[in-house]
Structures are given as C-alpha cells and as structure tokens.
Amino acid sequence: xxxxxxxxxxxxxxxxxxxxxxxxxIAAIPMILVSVGIFVGGTIWTIVYSFTDSGLLPxxxxxxxxxxxxxxxxxxxxxxxxxxxxxxxxxxxxxxALGFLLAALLDRKIxxxxxxxxxxxxxxxxxxxxxxxVWQWILNPEFxxxxxxxxxxxxxxxxxxxxxxxxxxxxxxxxxxxxGTGLIMVILLAGLRGIDEDIWKASRVDGIPAWKTYVVIIxxxxxxxxxxxxxxxxxxxxxxxxxxxAMTSGGPGISSEVPAKFVYDTLFTRQNLGQxxxxxxxxxxxxxxxxxxxxxxxxxxxxxx
Amino acid sequence: MTKNSVEIRNLDLSFGAxxxxxxxxxxxxxxxxxxLLGSSGCGKSTLLNCIAGLLEVTGGQxxxxxxxxxxxxxxxxxxGMVFQSYALYPQMTVRGNLSFGLKNARxxxxxxxxxxxxxxxxxxxxxxxxRKPGALSGGQRQRVAxxxxxxxxxxxxxxxxxxxxxxxxxxxxxxxxxxxxxxQLDNTMIYVTHDQVEAMTLADRIAIMKDGKIMQLxxxxxxxxxxxxxxxxxxxxxxxxxxxxxxxxxxxxxxGDLSVPVGDYDYxxxxxHDGAAILGVRPEHVLTDDMLPSADMTAKVKADLVExxxxxxxxxxxxxxxxxxxxxxxxxxxxxxxxxxxxxxxxRISLFDPKTEDRL
Numbered sequence: 001x002x003x004x005x006x007x008x009x010x011x012x013x014x015x016x017x018x019x020x021x022x023x024x025x026i027a028a029i030p031m032i033l034v035s036v037g038i039f040v041g042g043t044i045w046t047i048v049y050s051f052t053d054s055g056l057l058p059x060x061x062x063x064x065x066x067x068x069x070x071x072x073x074x075x076x077x078x079x080x081x082x083x084x085x086x087x088x089x090x091x092x093x094x095x096x097a098l099g100f101l102l103a104a105l106l107d108r109k110i111x112x113x114x115x116x117x118x119x120x121x122x123x124x125x126x127x128x129x130x131x132x133x134v135w136q137w138i139l140n141p142e143f144x145x146x147x148x149x150x151x152x153x154x155x156x157x158x159x160x161x162x163x164x165x166x167x168x169x170x171x172x173x174x175x176x177x178x179x180g181t182g183l184i185m186v187i188l189l190a191g192l193r194g195i196d197e198d199i200w201k202a203s204r205v206d207g208i209p210a211w212k213t214y215v216v217i218i219x220x221x222x223x224x225x226x227x228x229x230x231x232x233x234x235x236x237x238x239x240x241x242x243x244x245x246a247m248t249s250g251g252p253g254i255s256s257e258v259p260a261k262f263v264y265d266t267l268f269t270r271q272n273l274g275q276x277x278x279x280x281x282x283x284x285x286x287x288x289x290x291x292x293x294x295x296x297x298x299x300x301x302x303x304x305x
Numbered sequence: 306m307t308k309n310s311v312e313i314r315n316l317d318l319s320f321g322a323x324x325x326x327x328x329x330x331x332x333x334x335x336x337x338x339x340x341l342l343g344s345s346g347c348g349k350s351t352l353l354n355c356i357a358g359l360l361e362v363t364g365g366q367x368x369x370x371x372x373x374x375x376x377x378x379x380x381x382x383x384x385g386m387v388f389q390s391y392a393l394y395p396q397m398t399v400r401g402n403l404s405f406g407l408k409n410a411r412x413x414x415x416x417x418x419x420x421x422x423x424x425x426x427x428x429x430x431x432x433x434x435x436r437k438p439g440a441l442s443g444g445q446r447q448r449v450a451x452x453x454x455x456x457x458x459x460x461x462x463x464x465x466x467x468x469x470x471x472x473x474x475x476x477x478x479x480x481x482x483x484x485x486x487x488x489q490l491d492n493t494m495i496y497v498t499h500d501q502v503e504a505m506t507l508a509d510r511i512a513i514m515k516d517g518k519i520m521q522l523x524x525x526x527x528x529x530x531x532x533x534x535x536x537x538x539x540x541x542x543x544x545x546x547x548x549x550x551x552x553x554x555x556x557x558x559x560x561g562d563l564s565v566p567v568g569d570y571d572y573x574x575x576x577x578h579d580g581a582a583i584l585g586v587r588p589e590h591v592l593t594d595d596m597l598p599s600a601d602m603t604a605k606v607k608a609d610l611v612e613x614x615x616x617x618x619x620x621x622x623x624x625x626x627x628x629x630x631x632x633x634x635x636x637x638x639x640x641x642x643x644x645x646x647x648x649x650x651x652x653r654i655s656l657f658d659p660k661t662e663d664r665l
Contacts, residue, residue, distance in 0.1 A: 196390055196392060198388040198389070198390045198391075198392035199392045199394070201354075201357075201359050201379075201386070201388065201392065202386070202388060202392040202393075202394075202453070203394075204358075204359060204378070204379045204380070205357060205359075205379045205380060205384065205385065205386045205406075205454075206380060206405065206406030206409065206453070206457075207378070207379075207380025207381075207406055207409060207410060208405070208406065208409050209409075212409065216394075216405075217394050217396070220395075220396040221395055221396065
C-alpha cells in the first residue's frame, strides 16, 4: 500500500532547468570555454587586428581597409584565389561524379565488394603530405609516368604537369581526387544501401531504365547524404595546404599558390601579421558568403513547412 | 474451358546450391484471384518475383496470356505490381507517381491523364493527386501503389503482402476494398500473404506452399473442409485442427479408449483403408451440449484450461493423451476440472496416413 521509502519529505518542486544534469554541465565547461574562447574569440581578434598595421607583432594601430587594399593588389593573393576557385569547382564536380559512379557500381551486390571498397578507401588513410609526396614522384618526368610510357615506345609522350605553370593545378587535382574520392564513395554507398529495395523493383516493373532511376528517383532521395558529402568535400577544398606544400611548394613560381598557404607564409615566413589577418578574414568571408544563403534557405524553408 | 491467364511449367529457382523452387507447375485462370499462402521461407514471394520477372529463373517456363515471358523484362510482361512497403517515388506527387511509368513509355499526354483520372476515380484518391507520399497515411499510400499498377492497363496484378504494413482495422477495410476492386475490374490477381484470413476471404483459389512446393491448390472451402495433407490441415484454422493418432481396423478408428466408426467416411481414393491413421477434427466442429444428439460418436473429457473469449469459449483438454481443443458457446458455464461430453460428426473429420501425411 505504501510506496517505496523516499528522501525526507518536502514540498515537491519542479527542478530548475539550469541545474538539471549539473555535473554534466560543469564537465562540459572546459570544452565550451575552448571552443567559444579560442575559436570564436580568436576569429574576432583576427578580424579586429586585420584593420591594423601589425608587422612582426600585433599592435593596435588602426589603418582601416589599407591591409585589404594591399592584399587585393598582391599578385600572389590573386593567383591563390584563382587557383582555389579552379581546384574547388573541378574537385567538387569530379569527386561527386566519380564517387557516385563507384558507389553505384559497388552497390550491385558484386562478389568482392569488401575488397574493392577497402582498396578505394585506402588512399584516404594517407595524410595529404604523404599523398603529395607520392604523387610528386609519380608525376616526376624522370622516373614517373612520363618516363615509363616513353620507355614503352611513345617517345613524344609528355606528362609533367608539376613543371608547367599552366597545368600544375591538374597535377594537384589528380592527387586530391585520388585521396578524397574514396571517402565520398563510401558515404554515398551507405546512402544507396539505405534505399528501399522495393523502389528498384517498382521502377523495373514500370520500365524505367537504370540510369533514369538513379537520376530522377534515387539521387533526390539521397539529398541528406549528398549534403553531408558536400560539407566534407568543401571543407577539404578550403583547407588545401599540405598537399600543395608537399607536391609543389606553391611552384613553379607562384602558379600553385593557395589561400591557406598564402596566409601561413605571410604570417610566419614574411612576418606580416596585418596582411595575414586580412587574408584569413577574406577566407572566412568567402566561406560565409556560401554558407549564409544556404543556411537561410534551409532553415527559413523549414519554418515555413 | 477457361483460358489460363498465367501458366507456370517446371519452374526451378536456385540461389547457388539452395533450391528454393523445384519443378513447380501452376495454372492460373483468367480473372481469378489466386492467393499464394504459406509461412516465411516457403517460396511464395520468390515465385511471385519470378512471375514478375524480377528474378531470373534457373529452369522452366512462364506464360502470361499465352506469351512466353520467361526471359522478358518485367515491364514487357503485362503485369502490375504492388509491394509491401508501397515503394512510392518519394519526391513526386501522387499524380507524378502514377504517370511516371507512362511518361517513360512515351505515351501521349491526353491518354496519360485519362488513365490517371480513371484509376484515381476507382481508388478514390482524386483529392490526393497533388500531395507527396510523405503527406499520405498508410492506407492512402497503398491505394496509390495499387493505382500505379492500375494505370498500366494490364491483365495481371501481382500483390506482395500489400496489407502487412497496416494496422488491423485498416487491413480489414482495405481487404474488403481489394475484393470489391477485383469484382469491379475482373483482372487476374496473384496475391502473396502469410495471413490465413486474407487468403480465405479474398481468394478464388488458394495455393498453400511449403519449402518451394505447392501443398494444395483449391478453393478456400475445399481447403478448409478437405485438407489434402497434414500440413494444410494444421495450417488453416485458428486454433489449429486437433490430431489424434490411432488405428483403423474394420471400419472403426480406435485410439486407446476412443472408438470412431468410419465406415461412411468419404475416402479420397479406393475404399476403406486399414492400418495406422491420424484423425483430425477442428475445434469448431466439436459438438457439445444440445448439439450432441446429432453426433456420430461421443467421448468424455476433463477440461484442463478454459479461455472465455466473449464470442466463444475455448476449452483445452486432452483426449487419449493428445492435446485437444474445442469451442463452446461464449455463454457456457465451464471451469477447469469439469467433465464434458463431446462428440463429432463423420462429415467433419479428416483422416490422414501418418507415413505420407496425405489425406485418406
């Protein structure tokens, strides 16, 4: 008849929301401090100091947009931005196209699927530095692909993009694709696996050819998976640094410079903090320009639903 | 003679070394509602997928409306199919779902519209035409799935457990609608299910399958009253038929103290059969109380467990060592331990050969 023994009686009060899971919250404080403090705080600090004339050390000497004017008239910076745009768009399109093609091929219940998947995913386990170095060797005209093909008899075969300032980004693209496509393929394959098998059957009974089924029915169903993959690919593109350093060091000349490398070199090698801050702020602005309209679209749309 | 809508000859289907269907023969009449009934793994869905062309057969032939379709693609066979999970295209509206296949076949627009209109009228989904599948209830989705098969204007419809994903009430409602649809359209319908009630209520004929073989192909009434073998007898009917092992000698079935005159039993072939036999009688065919006088034989049993279910009372007992269940009126006053007299009629029993499991 009586319920279990309770703690000493008192009026039952609704627990205060803030104090719920108090210890978990306390334990999370260091992480919150680090993210908010260092990440957000650091970003704001950088933006603020990009409006100063800091040289070797940061100093609060206001110069307005001078750093930015100088930045946008620096050839090196302009080349970096151009390279990133070219690399980014090509990488995006090709990674998705190749990744999806491979995923669709692997989805056919083939016999050695696990083996193929492992082989295709393996490059992702390598760091960009190692990838860059390996491909630098492969693309080396003296003992890489060019010399092998020439050895087979094609005397006039030329394939040394890394030594041609107009083609160097292609070399970087090949290495980047080799490294990153595996992951996208695996993610898209997981998405494909989640598609109800009956959809395939229904489209076969309806007489829809396989390619059309993929394009019109399956890919729209994979929207969330594509968005995840998109975030991964674009973050990889913006971060592009170690691959360039390992493969070309920005060369020949400055033809394979990228913004991330420009920021690093400006801040630490050329010790021009103000310029470096301006450049990294510009990178943030670029990402924001892409993200903010998308975020508004997503969340505004959800509210209207 | 009724023409056959679908004919299956010597069908073999193996997955590697596993033989799922072996040498299967089946004729489905024009306009018939045929149900493939069986428990999981009996091969009914596999057979349906073979008829649809979604699985490649290992051997044998399939004919639909006289054409040999054994190697034809699903869309060339003149079939429409409805799946358990509906499989509607999620990004398209209902109208889009219904017309996608037709558009792909380059059908002229007015004809597509005409067919969509006709199908949606029959299935009463007109107000839903501009909605997406995500905004529909389960029953509505299933109707759209049926609509997608309807617009194909084909002779044979295939249903793969279409009602299994719905709740009980919806299932009962849609079952009735499917029967009405069949009466209205008069198409051949091949329906796979594991649910007895669906099979008994919808089918013109039922094919009960086990381990890739058809155990009995008959009308629901025949299957219920004259099951051909032990498996079919025990599968149909809930609670299941009671089985008592015994012996037939000189027109009498005996099991322990139980003695049943079987002289007038309707044997399948030949005449009386002597030797070991199994007697089967359904719980609902056991007579008690005021119906006893019409019984051909009686026996006394002691009730072990009584389950009052409102409409009936189910009594669990044992007869000659065999578990025995029988039904009494819902208002009967029975309790555990009571001695009850039961009886049954010769017309309601089944006799089986214990070795071959076939009906005698």
